[in-house]
Amino acid sequence: MSEAQELRRDVAHLGHIELFSPKPAESLRFFCDVLSMQEVAREGQSVYLRAWGEYERYSLKLTEAPQAGLAHTAFRAWSSQALERLVKTIEASGLGKGWIDGDLGHGKAYQFTDPDGHLLELYYDTEKYQAPDALRPALKNQPQRTPDYGIGVRRLDHINFLARHPASNRAFMQQHMGAMLTEEIMLDDGTEAGTWLTFTNKAYDVVYTMDATGSSGRLHHIAYWVDNREDVLRAADIYLEHGIPIEFAPGKHAIAQGFFIYVHEPGGNRIELATGSYLIFDPDWQPVIWSQAERAKGQAWGTPTVASFHTYGTPPAPIPEDH
C-alpha cells in the first residue's frame, strides 16, 4: 500500500484557522455579532472564537497584525498513532518544521508548510468545549445553545488557499496527509487551476486555487457552514443591514455544488458562508475534472464569477498588468 493509502483518513478534520487582521476590533465584531461566534479566550494579540456546533474549544484564532492574511491552519489527527504516521511522512518530505507546545485548547502540534509556504499544523490532543450555564443548550446533543442573533454559523467548513502551483500542493496533501482529490479544474495546458480535497465525507475540506498574482502563501477564503439554503439568503439580508458589502451574492457553485455567499470581513479576509454540496461515501472516488471551457461557463446557474474572486486574496498583492 502506498504512503497515501496508509495515511488516508489519518487526518480527522480541519481543526482551526488563525487569521491576521489589521482591524482586530472590527473583525471581532464581525465574527461575534454577525456570524454569532463566541469568544472563548484572549491571549496577547489574539482572540479565540468558536461556532455553536463545534466540539473543540474554538475554530478561529484572530490575531492583530499589520496585514490581513492567514497565520496558520491546523488539522486534527484521527489518533496519536495517526499523528505519528503523518509526522513521519511530512518530515520525510522536507517540509516539516518541528514540534511546538500546544496552543490554547490543544496539545503538542507538529508544524510544517505546504509547498506554497502556508504554515500548517497537526495535533491530536484537544480540549472539548464545555458550555457555561448561560450557554447550555436545550438539546443535550449539541455543544452550545443555538444563537438567536446574527447568522448563527454552525461550524468551520473549509479553507481555500491561494497558491502558485495548486498541483504540487494537491500532491503534497495527497501523499503526506492522506487527502483525497474530489474535483479539480484542469486548464487546456494541463495546469491544475483549482484542486478540491477532502479528509472526511464532505466533498471538500481544503481547496488550492491558483494565485493570479503569482504570489505565494495567500488566502482565498475560509468558510463557515449554515444548515439550509434559506440561511444563506437570510445571511445576505443580515450583511446588507450591517452595511457589509457582498462580494459574491448567494448562488450555487458548479464545483462541489455548494450554495454560497462571500464577503470580506472588516480586516479584509474573504469569508464564505456555505451549505448544500454533497457527501462522498465512495472510498474509491474518481476526481471530477472540469475543463477550461467548462469552467468558463460560470457558476452552476450560469452566473459569471465576479472578477475580484479571481484576483483578490489576503494579504493584498498587486495584480499583474497582463491579467
Next chain:
Amino acid sequence: MSEAQELRRDVAHLGHIELFSPKPAESLRFFCDVLSMQEVAREGQSVYLRAWGEYERYSLKLTEAPQAGLAHTAFRAWSSQALERLVKTIEASGLGKGWIDGDLGHGKAYQFTDPDGHLLELYYDTEKYQAPDALRPALKNQPQRTPDYGIGVRRLDHINFLARHPASNRAFMQQHMGAMLTEEIMLDDGTEAGTWLTFTNKAYDVVYTMDATGSSGRLHHIAYWVDNREDVLRAADIYLEHGIPIEFAPGKHAIAQGFFIYVHEPGGNRIELATGSYLIFDPDWQPVIWSQAERAKGQAWGTPTVASFHTYGTPPAPIPEDH
C-alpha cells in the same frame, strides 16, 4: 346593493391589538427579545410595540392587568368616507358605543362590540412610522431595519376570537364591516364552529372559533407573520432555547393552509407565528365549508389538533365537565 356590498373593503386591514398581561415585564421580553418587536412608546400601564415591516407606528399595545386576555382590537378604515359608512351601519346595529379620542398613533376611533362582546374599534387617521437613524433600513422600501436577532416577525397577521356563537359574529362582520367569509367549519347540526373572514386579499384576517367553555369575549390567539416556512422551523428552535413551551409544533393547517407554530406568551395569551396560506383575488369567492367529519381528520398532514387548542384561551375559563 346590500349593506355588505357597499361596505365591502371599507375596512382596510387589522390595525392593532391590545392585550392584557398579568406578567407585563416577561411578556415584553417575549415580544421584544424573541419576536424581535420594537418598543415605540410607553404610557401608563401600557407599552406599544411594532414589528419591523409595519407602516403604522405599532400593532400591539401590551397592558398590565390582573388577567391575560384581549383588551381591544382595532381596524383601519380605507378612508374617512369609508369610516363614516362603517360607523353609520354599526350604530344602526345597536352594537356601537361611540367615538373616542385617538390613542397614541392614531386619530379618533369609533368603539363598538361584536355580538360576543369583544371590544372593537375603527379609525382612519393614523401615524406612519418613521425609523430613528439607528433603525434605518438598508432598503428604503421597508419601514425599518430587518432585525438580526430573535424570530423577526414582519407584521401582525390575524386575530382569532373565541365566541359563544361564531355565526352571529360572522354575520355581524359581514353585514356591518364588509368582511368576506372565506372558509368555515359547519358541524352536523348546522352550528358554525369556526368562521374565517377577510378584509383584504389574505385568506383571512379575523377568525371566530367556538368557545368550548361557553364563555364570551375571550381570545383564542393573535398571529404574527414570518416570510418562509423555514422561518417557522427556526422559530421553533428559538422558542426551545428560550425555554418557551411549544403548545402546537410547526405544522400545516388544512383550513386556509397556513403553516404555523403556537406558544403561550408569558402572560398566557396564545401567540401564533404564521406563513404560507394563499391569497384570494376572486371578488365572488364562495366560502369553503368543512364538515364535522372533515374537521375531525386533523391538520393538513393528519396531525391531531392538540387538545388544549380546543379549550384554552384568555382570560382563563373553566372547562365544563362534559367537554
Next chain:
Amino acid sequence: MSEAQELRRDVAHLGHIELFSPKPAESLRFFCDVLSMQEVAREGQSVYLRAWGEYERYSLKLTEAPQAGLAHTAFRAWSSQALERLVKTIEASGLGKGWIDGDLGHGKAYQFTDPDGHLLELYYDTEKYQAPDALRPALKNQPQRTPDYGIGVRRLDHINFLARHPASNRAFMQQHMGAMLTEEIMLDDGTEAGTWLTFTNKAYDVVYTMDATGSSGRLHHIAYWVDNREDVLRAADIYLEHGIPIEFAPGKHAIAQGFFIYVHEPGGNRIELATGSYLIFDPDWQPVIWSQAERAKGQAWGTPTVASFHTYGTPPAPIPEDH
C-alpha cells in the same frame, strides 16, 4: 373625489395574458412540463393554460405567431358596476376600442390600449375552474391538485410592459384603471424609467419599464408565483437539467424586494418565477422613489443587473448603436 379615487380597486386583479410564440409546441412543453401548468383547452392557433392555484379557468393563452410578444393582457373587474365605471373613463380617455364577445372562459370584455399601444382588456363575468376527477385536490380549499412534477407555479403574479414612456402609461393606469403607484425609478432628468403599480395588496401587479430600444408595445416579462424562496432555487436546478438557459440567476430585487429567476421560454418571451416581496395594506401608500444612483447599485445584494435585462424584450427589436 378624483376619478382615480373612485376607480381605486375597481380592477380586482390581473386576469390572463395572451403570448405569441413562433415555437408553440416547444413553448407549450415549457409551460406544461417545466412550469407544471395545465392545458384546459385549444382553439385555433391557441392553447389555454392554468396554474394549479388559480380560480379562473386559465391565466395564459399561448398563440402561434411569427414573432414572440404580447398579444393582449386582461384584467378582471371587481364587479359589473366597477366594469361600467372603468369602461366609461377609458372611453373618455380616447384609448378605448370597444366591446368584444368574451373569449373562452370569460364574458364580454372591453378592449383598449395603454398610451404605449399594448392591447388591454377588462371583463367581469368569468368561469370558475372545476377540476376533473383526476386533478381533485386532497384539500378542498384549492382549485386543483398540487402538481408533483416540474416547478409547480401557483398563479400568475404580474406583467412587466416595455414602453417608450413609462410615465404616461403609469398615469393612464392610475387615472383610468385606479392603479396605485407603489415604487418607481426616477432618473436624474426626471424621466420615470420604471413604474410599479398595484390593484391589490400585492406590492405590484403591473410594471412599466422604459424600452431602451425606443420601441412601443413590447413585453419585458410575465411572472408566475411560487411560494418559497427555496422553490426558486429548486426551479433553477430544474431549468438547468432541462437545458433552459438562465438569463438572471436567483436573486433578490431591491425594488419591491421580490426573489426572482428569469429565463426565456422557447418562443423567446421572458418568464420570471417570483416569490417574497411584501404586501401593502396602507390605502395611502406613498410611492417609494429610487434615484438613478440608487438604481445603479444593482439588485438588493449588489448583483449587477444582467445587461440583456435592460434591452431584451419581445418581439425582438434592434438595440440602438448608442445604447
Next chain:
Amino acid sequence: MSEAQELRRDVAHLGHIELFSPKPAESLRFFCDVLSMQEVAREGQSVYLRAWGEYERYSLKLTEAPQAGLAHTAFRAWSSQALERLVKTIEASGLGKGWIDGDLGHGKAYQFTDPDGHLLELYYDTEKYQAPDALRPALKNQPQRTPDYGIGVRRLDHINFLARHPASNRAFMQQHMGAMLTEEIMLDDGTEAGTWLTFTNKAYDVVYTMDATGSSGRLHHIAYWVDNREDVLRAADIYLEHGIPIEFAPGKHAIAQGFFIYVHEPGGNRIELATGSYLIFDPDWQPVIWSQAERAKGQAWGTPTVASFHTYGTPPAPIPEDH
C-alpha cells in the same frame, strides 16, 4: 489496540437494503413515482432501484414476498483489506454464515447476522452507476440528472432495526463492524431502548430500537435523504396528494436532531424522509445518553411520538396485551 479500534471505519457506508413487499407493483410505484427512484434492473421477483445521488448502481432491492419486512442489509467495506479484517472478526463472533457470490451490482459478499437475527452482508467490489444518455446530469459531478417529478430523494440515509435487545446488537456492531455509538436511550433500569450508530461522519447510519412486541428480526424503518427541510414539507404535500397516509408528520427529532416525515409504503414497510441532523468529526465522540425521563418529553419541539411508532414494524407482529 482493541478489535473495535482496528475495525473503526473499515465499513465505508450502508450500501443497500432488500425489502420484502406483498404488494410489489404498488410498492414499486411508490418508490419510483413518489420518491423519484430509478429502476435499474429486474431479476426474478426483485426490482433494483436507485436514488439520483448514489454512486453505486442501486440502494434498494424490492422483492415480492407474502409479508413485508427486511430481507437483507448490505454494507460496503472501505477496501478489500478492510473486508478481510471484518470477515475475520465476524467469523470469530460465531454469527458468520459464509461467502456468497455477488448480487447484481456488487461482487462477492460475506453474509452474517446480528445477534437479533437480521441478515447482513459485507462487500467491497461494486459497480459504479453510469447514467444512460437520457439521464445525463447537467452538472458532471453528480451521477444522474436531478429528477423533476416526485420528492427526489438524493440517497439512502440509514436503517432502523427493531430488536429484542438493542444492547447486544449495538455491542456486536461496535466490536465486529467498527461502528461508533453516537446517541442512545437508557431506561431507568439500564436497558438500552435505542442505540444510534455510525460508520461515517453522519450522526448515524444504523439504529437499533427495542421491539415492543418482543419479536426479533423486524424492521422499524429505512430512511432516504432530502437536502432541505423545505423538501420534507414539500414531501408531505406530495404524500397528501397521492393519498399516502402520513404516520408521523414533519418534525424534528431530539435524538440526532434530524428533520423527518414517516409513512408506510404500500407494502407496509415504514419509510422515513430525513434531513438536518449534524455531522460528527470527533474521532473520540462520547455517546449522548438520553434518560427515560428525557425520552418521555417527546420530539425536539415537544410533539409526542405517535403511538404506532413504538409498536409498528415489519413484518407485522402482535402487540402484547400488557403494552
